[in-house]
Amino acid sequence: MTGFLDSLFNGLALGSVYALIALGFVTVFKASGVLSFTHGSLLLLGGYLVAVLHDDLGFAGALALAVLVTAAAAGVLDRLVLQRVGGSDPHAAHVQTIVTIGVDIVLVTDLARRIGGDLLPLGDPWGSAVSDLGPVTVADSRVAAILVSAAAIGGAFALFRFTPWGLALRAAAEDREAAALMGVRLTRVRTAAWCLAGGLAALAAVFLVAFPAPGLERTTGQLALKAFPAAILGGMASPVGALVGSLLIGLTEAFVAGYQTDLHVLGEGFGDVAPYAVMVLVLLVRPAGLFAAKGAVRV
Amino acid sequence: MSDLRSLLLRRGPLLAAALLLCALPFYLDAFWLRIGLFSMAAAIGAVGLGLLSGTAGQLSLGHAFFLAVGAYGYVWLAGEPGPGLPPAVALVLAVLLAGAAGGLFSPVAGRVKGIYLGVATLALVFLGHHVLLTADSVTGGFNGRSVPPLELGGFAFDGSGPGLTVLGVPFGAEERLWYLGLTLFAVTWFTARGLLRGRPGRALVALRDSETAASVMGVHVARYRSAAFVVSSMYAGLAGVLLALSFRRVVPDYFSLALSVDYLAMIVIGGLGSVAGATAGAVFVTALPLLMTRYADQLPLVAAPGSGDGSIGPTEASRYLYGAAIVAVLLFAPDGLHGLARRARARLRRRAPAPGAPGAGPVPSAAASPVTTDTTARAKEHTP
Numbered sequence: 078m079t080g081f082l083d084s085l086f087n088g089l090a091l092g093s094v095y096a097l098i099a100l101g102f103v104t105v106f107k108a109s110g111v112l113s114f115t116h117g118s119l120l121l122l123g124g125y126l127v128a129v130l131h132d133d134l135g136f137a138g139a140l141a142l143a144v145l146v147t148a149a150a151a152g153v154l155d156r157l158v159l160q161r162v163g164g165s166d167p168h169a170a171h172v173q174t175i176v177t178i179g180v181d182i183v184l185v186t187d188l189a190r191r192i193g194g195d196l197l198p199l200g201d202p203w204g205s206a207v208s209d210l211g212p213v214t215v216a217d218s219r220v221a222a223i224l225v226s227a228a229a230i231g232g233a234f235a236l237f238r239f240t241p242w243g244l245a246l247r248a249a250a251e252d253r254e255a256a257a258l259m260g261v262r263l264t265r266v267r268t269a270a271w272c273l274a275g276g277l278a279a280l281a282a283v284f285l286v287a288f289p290a291p292g293l294e295r296t297t298g299q300l301a302l303k304a305f306p307a308a309i310l311g312g313m314a315s316p317v318g319a320l321v322g323s324l325l326i327g328l329t330e331a332f333v334a335g336y337q338t339d340l341h342v343l344g345e346g347f348g349d350v351a352p353y354a355v356m357v358l359v360l361l362v363r364p365a366g367l368f369a370a371k372g373a374v375r376v
Numbered sequence: 377m378s379d380l381r382s383l384l385l386r387r388g389p390l391l392a393a394a395l396l397l398c399a400l401p402f403y404l405d406a407f408w409l410r411i412g413l414f415s416m417a418a419a420i421g422a423v424g425l426g427l428l429s430g431t432a433g434q435l436s437l438g439h440a441f442f443l444a445v446g447a448y449g450y451v452w453l454a455g456e457p458g459p460g461l462p463p464a465v466a467l468v469l470a471v472l473l474a475g476a477a478g479g480l481f482s483p484v485a486g487r488v489k490g491i492y493l494g495v496a497t498l499a500l501v502f503l504g505h506h507v508l509l510t511a512d513s514v515t516g517g518f519n520g521r522s523v524p525p526l527e528l529g530g531f532a533f534d535g536s537g538p539g540l541t542v543l544g545v546p547f548g549a550e551e552r553l554w555y556l557g558l559t560l561f562a563v564t565w566f567t568a569r570g571l572l573r574g575r576p577g578r579a580l581v582a583l584r585d586s587e588t589a590a591s592v593m594g595v596h597v598a599r600y601r602s603a604a605f606v607v608s609s610m611y612a613g614l615a616g617v618l619l620a621l622s623f624r625r626v627v628p629d630y631f632s633l634a635l636s637v638d639y640l641a642m643i644v645i646g647g648l649g650s651v652a653g654a655t656a657g658a659v660f661v662t663a664l665p666l667l668m669t670r671y672a673d674q675l676p677l678v679a680a681p682g683s684g685d686g687s688i689g690p691t692e693a694s695r696y697l698y699g700a701a702i703v704a705v706l707l708f709a710p711d712g713l714h715g716l717a718r719r720a721r722a723r724l725r726r727r728a729p730a731p732g733a734p735g736a737g738p739v740p741s742a743a744a745s746p747v748t749t750d751t752t753a754r755a756k757e758h759t760p
Contacts, residue, residue, distance in 0.1 A: 179702030
C-alpha cells in the first residue's frame with residue numbers, strides 16, 4: 078500500500094512539474110502555432126542562471142532573476158527571430174518550428190560547453206530533507222514542487238481568464254484575423270505568450286533538478302521533451318488538457334517505475350519511455366488529443 | 377545529331393558529376409572517402425525524409441528509428457546470432473523490414489496530422505531506443521553489434537580477402553564501399569525523382585497543399601499518407617544499412633533524437649521537396665563536423681579537441697555553425713540551398729541573352745525579363 082501511495086505522490090509531483098512545461102508549450106502554440114523545440118534549452122538556461130547566481134543573490138533572488146531573464150530571452154527570440162521567418166506563408170508556423178530547432182542547437186551547445194561535465198547544485202532551501210506524510214515519507218522538494226506549480230498554474234489560468242491579455246490571447250487563438258480587426262495586437266500578444274512560457278520553463282528547471290535528482294547537468298534540458306506527450310495528449314491548444322495530460326504522464330512514469338519488478342517483461346527503464354507509449358495509444362483513438370476542439374475544416 | 381547534342385546538353389552536368397564521382401576513389405585518401413560514404417548514406421535517408429516531410433508535408437521526427445530498423449535488420453539477418461542469410465539478401469530484406477515498420481505505423485500516420493504527427497513520431501525514436509537497449513539477444517544491447525561485411529558473388533565489400541588493385545590504386549574497404557554507396561545513391565536518386573515527377577508525387581503535393589481539395593480530386597488520402605511513410609522508411613532503411621556497413625559497428629545511442637533532427641535539418645537546409653536539395657543538405661550536415669574536427673588547428677577561434685574547458689572545441693564550433701545555418705537559411709533563403717541555386721540559374725539565364733542583342737542594352741531586358749522568370753520560378757516551385 079505504501080508503494081502505491083509513494084508512486085501516487087511521486088506521480089503527482091512529476092506531473093505538476095511537467096504541467097509547468099506543458100503549459101508553456103500550449104501557451105506558445107495557442108499564440109503562434111509553433112511547437113517550441115527551444116523549450117528544453119530555455120529550461121536549461123533558467124537552471125544554469127539559478128546555479129551560477131544563487132551564491133551572490135540567494136536562492137530566491139537568483140530564481141526571480143532567472144525567471145525574468147529566461148522570459149526575456151524567449152520574448153526576444155520570438156520578436157527578433159521567429160516573427161521574421163516565413164512571412165505570410167500559410168506554413169509559416171511549421172517553418173518557425175524548425176527555426177526553434179536551430180536556436181535550440183545553438184543554445185544547448187553553448188550552455189553544455191559552460192556546464193561541462195559538472196553537476197551544478199541550485200542551492201534550493203529544501204535540500205535533501207524529507208517529512209512524513211501519514212504512512213509515506215516524502216521529499217520536501219517534491220511537496221514544494223506541487224505547491225509552487227499549483228500556484229504558478231493557477232496564476233497562469235487567472236491570466237488567461239481575467240486579464241485583457243488573456244482575452245486577447247484566446248481571441249487570437251480562436252480567429253486570428255477577427256482578433257486583429259478587433260484591435261488585438263497579434264505580435265505583442267504572441268511575444269507576451271513566449272515570455273510567459275520562458276518564465277514557466279525556468280521555474281520548472283528548479284524542481285526538475287531538485288532532490289532526488291542529483292543537480293543540473295548538460296542533459297537536463299532533454300527532460301522538457303517528456304512534456305511533449307503531455308501537451309499533445311491533452312490537445313495542443315487546451316491549457317486544461319495540458320494539465321490533465323501532464324498528471325497522466327507523471328503518474329504513468331511514476332507507477333511504471335514503482336512497479337518495475339512486476340513489469341519486468343517490458344525491460345529495465347521502461348518508465349522513461351512509458352509516456353510516449355501512452356501518447357501513441359491516445360493518439361490512435363483521438364488523433365488531436367483528449368481535449369481537442371471538434372475539428373471543422375473550412376474549404 | 378541535334379538530338380544527341382540536346383541530350384548531351386541536358387544530361388551533360390549529371391553525366392559529368394557521375395563520372396567525377398566514379399573517378400574520386402583514385403585520387404582521395406580514406407578520410408575523404410569516408411566523408412563521402414557517410415554523405416551518400418545520409419543523402420539516401422534525407423531523400424526519403426524529403427519525400428515525406430517536404431513533398432507530402434508530414435512532419436516526421438522518427439527517421440532515426442527507421443534508420444535503426446534498417447541497420448539492425450541487416451546486422452541481425454546477416455549475422456550470428458540470427459538467421460545468417462547471405463548479406464545481399466539481408467540487405468534487401470532489411471529495406472523491406474524498414475518499409476514494414478513504416479507500414480505498421482500507418483494507423484497513426486494516416487490519421488494524425490501536422491505537429492501532432494511530429495510528436496507521435498518522436499515516440500518511435502524513444503521507444504525504439506528502449507527496445508534496442510533491452511532486446512540484447514537481437515541487438516547486442518548497449519554495446520551494439522559488429523556488422524558483417526556485404527558480399528556479392530564472392531566479392532567482399534571490406535578490406536579482407538584477396539587484395540584488389542585497380543590502375544595502381546589498392547582497393548580497400550573505403551574504395552569498395554564507395555562504389556556500393558554510389559550505386560545505391562544512384563538508385564535512390566532516379567527512383568525518387570521518378571516518384572516525384574510522376575502521378576504519386578503530384579498526389580502528395582496536392583495532399584500537402586490541401587487535403588480536402590486533393591481528396592475531391594480523387595486522391596485516396598489515408599492510403600497516400602501511409603504510402604509516403606512506407607516509401608520514406610524504405611529509403612531510411614537503405615541508408616541505415618549503408619551507414620552500418622561504413623561504421624562496421626551499430627550502437628543504440630547513435631540512433632537518437634539528435635539524428636532525426638539532423639535529417640530534418642538536412643532537408644530544410646537543402647530546400648524542401650527537392651531531391652537535389654536533400655542531397656546538398658545531407659552533404660553539408662554530414663561533412664561539416666568531420667571537416668571541422670580534422671582542420672580544427674587551422675581554424676581561428678577553434679581550439680584543438682580536449683584542450684581544457686571554456687574553449688570552443690571543433691565539435692562545439694560545428695554545432696554552432698550548424699544551428700546558425702538552420703536559422704540563417706530559413707531567415708534569408710526559406711527555400712534552402714536548392715532555391716538559392718535555382719535563383720542563381722535564373723539570374724544567369726536572364727543575363728545570358730543581353731550581349732547577343734547589342735541594340736537592346738542590358739537595362740530594358742533586365743526590366744522586361746523579371747516577369748517571365750518570376751512566373752517560371754513560381755510554376756517550378758513544387759516540382760523537384
